[in-house]
Amino acid sequence: MGEQYIYLTKTINCFLNDCELEYLKLTTSEFEMAELLIIFLISFKRCIKRFEYNADESEIDYVFFAYDSLFNHIEDIKIILEEVIALAALSSISYILETLYKMEKKFKIYYKKTELSIIYSDVMILNSRCKLSIFEMEIWSDEDSRKYSNDYL
Numbered sequence: 001m002g003e004q005y006i007y008l009t010k011t012i013n014c015f016l017n018d019c020e021l022e023y024l025k026l027t028t029s030e031f032e033m034a035e036l037l038i039i040f041l042i043s044f045k046r047c048i049k050r051f052e053y054n055a056d057e058s059e060i061d062y063v064f065f066a067y068d069s070l071f072n073h074i075e076d077i078k079i080i081l082e083e084v085i086a087l088a089a090l091s092s093i094s095y096i097l098e099t100l101y102k103m104e105k106k107f108k109i110y111y112k113k114t115e116l117s118i119i120y121s122d123v124m125i126l127n128s129r130c131k132l133s134i135f136e137m138e139i140w141s142d143e144d145s146r147k148y149s150n151d152y153l
Contacts, residue, residue, distance in 0.1 A: 002038045033092050043073040067111050074104050 005012065009031070016025050026034065047066050078100050081093055 002034060002041070006035060006038055029092070036096070040073075040077055043070060067107070071104070071107060071111075074100055074107070078104075 013025055016022055047070060050062065050066070078097065081097055081100075
């Protein structure tokens with residue numbers, strides 16, 4: 001819905017002006033916040049869609065890819081918001097950053113649950129697209145990759 005609003009902003013604003021409903025239009029800062037949130041949430045939407053489309057055929061091996069992708073996305077957004085001067089002018093940046101840190105903390109709680117069982121690493125290794133090569137990627141620290149490889153062996 002947010003994507004559609006951003007895409008149709010001019011049309012919506014013209015409609016609101018014609019109907020004498022200008023008070024319903026987003027302010028500049030509200031619109032900037034909406035744009036920022038939509039850009040941030042697109043990666044989560046893609047991840048959710050991936051799981052929804054494959055609801056009948058479980059892809060437990062995708063859990064690692066999903067978590068990794070979302071962790072990287074959160075980290076990238078945090079870096080951008082902390083460093084880009086233009087974005088720092090937005091009044092809501094401190095609130096967004098605080099929320100990102102909380103979100104990251106919550107994600108880590110769920111991600112740690114994958115350590116409780118070797119099922120996740122087994123599934124990744126048994127996946128013909130991955131095998132042990134998944135743990136040789138840069139995203140894995142040496143310690144992590146050895147742990148999962150050793151657990152499997």
